């Protein structure tokens with residue numbers, strides 16, 4: 001959409017958020033669009049070599065890395081304002097203050113429609129902080145590619161794995177609109193939700209009109225934070241993050257289930273939540289950080305030396321165990337789902353690698369999981385869950401997550 005010069009738009013952002021072709025792009029433009037679209041595939045091994053070379057360490061689950069750490073921003077304001085440890089916002093603010101960049105491509109909330117997200121180029125520290133925190137509804141950072149291309153000055157870019165992959169393809173094509181992107185950062189990525197999740201959350205709280213939303217947060221307050229909706233009439237609905245996860249099976253964007261990149265493998269530096277009881281109990285905000293490219297690694301080391309970041313090294317096996325449920329979803333589940341789809345004659349993305357050799361029990365488990373996704377995604381199931389108290393549904397989902405984490409804990413040792 002971002003490359004189409006207005007010929008492709010996203011219709012109905014409060015609905016299915018599907019691209020709509022207004023006018024057919026010309027042949028040359030269409031070739032570029034298709035080449036840069038990561039939805040149909042992205043060759044992981046080839047792009048790994050092109051972006052990082054063979055120098056960094058590598059694991060199929062984590063992608064290339066020079067360091068793995070648990071960390072946080074030492075500025076309490078950044079840490080508090082952010083989703084996890086504030087690593088991403090801190091890097092952007094540091095680069096801006098040092099004048100290594102003049103702007104940062106981030107995803108904020110729309111001013112005119114505060115229930116929707118909006119990508120923009122932040123040029124001040126305040127704007128970067130305003131755009132901090134994760135947005136779990138479907139969004140399209142790369143729709144501002146023309147603005148990125150027209151920006152005068154160097155940029156840092158923040159995006160989800162599919163968006164980052166497109167930027168990497170465009171960089172290799174030497175497309176003029178990405179020439180000024182100096183740094184590529186991104187959060188880990190489990191899944192995204194349709195906008196229907198917001199409508200459903202409101203309905204569960206007895207409200208019908210999402211246009212009454214004045215503020216929408218997904219990670220408000222102390223880590224791991226809360227989903228929080230503020231309405232124009234002063235009402236506030238809030239649910240802790242682990243309970244708000246109940247929305248996932250009912251409203252997940254199905255494409256998330258075909259993504260095999262949990263840790264944003266093609267960024268210079270990526271950050272996720274430091275999921276482990278020892279950190280979760282402490283609150284405050286902790287990130288897991290992957291320094292990947294030489295440039296990204298140099299940046300976080302300089303920030304550590306200048307007391308911007310606290311970083312404690314983490315070994316590969318522990319880092320994988322901390323996200324075992326995420327790797328199970330992306331590096332086992334996604335490959336089984338794609339295999340099942342191909343058996344049904346459906347097309348699947350080509351990532352240039354396939355993982356296989358899973359036991360029969362994992363296949364059976366996948367059938368159960370996928371059936372649940374299909375069943376819970378129906379209008380009837382969504383309607384039913386809206387009748388139940390959120391405290392009950394939320395705690396049920398928190399318990400399921402803990403069971404899933406426990407059952408996948410030794411994922412690396414099982415050597416797929």
Ligand SMILES: Cc1cc2nc3c(=O)[nH]c(=O)nc-3n(C[C@H](O)[C@H](O)[C@H](O)COP(=O)(O)OP(=O)(O)OC[C@H]3O[C@@H](n4cnc5c(N)ncnc54)[C@H](O)[C@@H]3O)c2cc1C
Pocket residue numbers: 081082083084085086087088089090105106107108131132133134135136137139141158159160187188189190191192271272273274275287288326
């Ligand atoms: C959709 C989604 C799914 C995630 N799933 C997981 C997961 O399964 N496991 C896990 O450990 N972590 C996950 N994360 C990452 C986690 O929520 C934090 O974003 C991450 O730890 C970075 O924290 P931080 O404090 O360094 O970031 P912050 O300092 O808060 O900065 C976050 C940056 O990300 C940008 N951003 C936020 N949402 C989006 C978006 N939807 N698209 C593009 N850019 C965005 C913001 O503009 C901001 O610049 C997910 C994040 C998102 C957005």
